[in-house]
Amino acid sequence: MSRARTIGLFLLLPLLFGAAFPAIKAGLDYVPPLLFAAGRYLLSAALLLGFAAATTDAWLPRTRSDWAAVLGAGVFFIGGTGLLYLGQQFTTSGVAAIIYSLIPILTPVVAWGLLPHERFSRRYVLGLFVGFVGVALVIRPDPSNLLGESVVGESLVLTAAASVTLGSVLVRRYRPTMSVVALTGWAMLPGALILVAFSLALGESLAAVRPTVTAFLLLLYLAVFASGVGFAVYFHLLETLGPLQVNLVSYLIPVVAVTVGWLFLDEPITALTLVGFAVIVAGFALLRGDDLAPMLRRGFGKFRERSAA
Template identity: 45%
Template sequence: MMDRRALLFFAASSLLFGGTFVAAKAGLEYFPPLAFVALRFDIAAVVLLGYVAVTRSRGELVPRTRGDVAGILATGVLAIGLTNALLFVGQQYATSAVAAIVFSLNPILTPVFAAVLLSDERLSARGVVGMLLGLGGVILVVGPSPALLLGGDAFGKAILLAAAVSGALGAVSIRRANSSISSTVRTAWGLPFAALLTHSLSTASGESLSAIVWTPEAVLALGYVALFAGVLAYVAYFGLIDSAGAIHANLVFYVVPVVSTIGGWALLGETISTLAIVGFLTIFAGFAVLGSESIDLHRIYPAARNRHGPPIDQFVTLDEARGGSGD
């Protein structure tokens, strides 16, 4: 069950990530894609490392266990570095709408990796229904034609799918690492690894920083993806993974297209179609189905105990009846 802190993280990461696709698409007019990502992480790393250096004690900053190191690498290399490198490159070959839909496969892929790598996160049949409703809602909100979604550049869509795979695997790997350091400190350590990876990929692909066209729009796009969709969004998102688990944390990527659509309507005068409104309601229905799993029967047990027979704890599950653990 999500507590208030987790809900705050969910709302913050959804809102801040919501502008990423638009800002990335705008920034790619002025930056080579991998150089854009690398500079984003340079700025974010400096800001967040400076913040934790001032606000955390030395003992809180130093990784001490293998889990700490594994969590930092999963954060920097998979969840941040490789995911964003693939996402920004893939957006060169696809519209923002198609990119949003393909990357929204992330929440679908997360339970697959969790089933293999985690023992405490599983998705029930009801959860599957909620996930599929959410994905359907994203498609309705973004609203590209089937020809646009299925046709076009298959290479670009493959890169975007690889970004979704990397993001899902990274989130589950962070959870599996069971790091003892805080998510903010872990993110601060992970960002330099993300910057190093993306600078290496940029150099290997032949990109040059001299190709950057510095305009006010370019600075604005870089500032947004570095500070708002970078530092602040990552602190919220990785805190959410620790609080609510990888499966529920990655549901933010169902809300991102909704935020982008509403933001375009409020700030840019874009219209919202009836189909998009149906999509909003479908995503809400998916969340309602997923949220219904979070009802804790033990909290209502005292009120229901006398009306519904034996205490809940006296019943056994089918697994327990067969000698299983019931997990």
């Protein structure tokens, strides 16, 4: 695979994932949140499982570890994103994406106790603290109104991020033998069923759906491009570049989400929100500084070699 193509896919990924947050926000005008999420994942499951069946033999869950990973990812990774849809009713897509960028910082906390090799250091604790300071700057809770709509919405998004992190850690813990694309597709099925069950429990109704062309296009984008194409590109880059480099995409996604939300949804961008995002990135740098420094040195070294040539 050429370097130019790898860079192109790396830049495509935040566009696909970042635009998903404004698409969710816009879609909530047409479809109740949990039904919207369930529809997205049912359609995405069909696409991913079809792709997996056509490209690999390891697309069916066969072992106990496979089924445990499917259920863990389905309940927490997919099912937990329902809280994102609920939360985005009360906050902007840019703020939701910035809160989601906390996931790489949350991962060591959630992994501790579930993955034996995970250990905390003082640097980890400091990075975690800095990351949560960044989230506090983004949410800016008012002590006199802690149950205000925006705080509740942003707290739901933060809980969704924690749930998604737990689902990812459980997949690593169970070490499934099936392909990751197939695993994601299978996980979407129980996840979508959970979303439908909670949708019914909250009184959401198909009668509230407004079946417009816009609603269909938004669902199509989320299911086909953000989930189908996005996950395929993500897993391909994961094998090509490794997890650390690919997870740097997490900090380009909010840039796309904030920009698209501002351009198409007239969502405001405050200076304090951007400062909070910068603090979250600083927290991640503290967490992974030992890994980032050698990677950046290699990158600058290759750049100087090409410049000298």
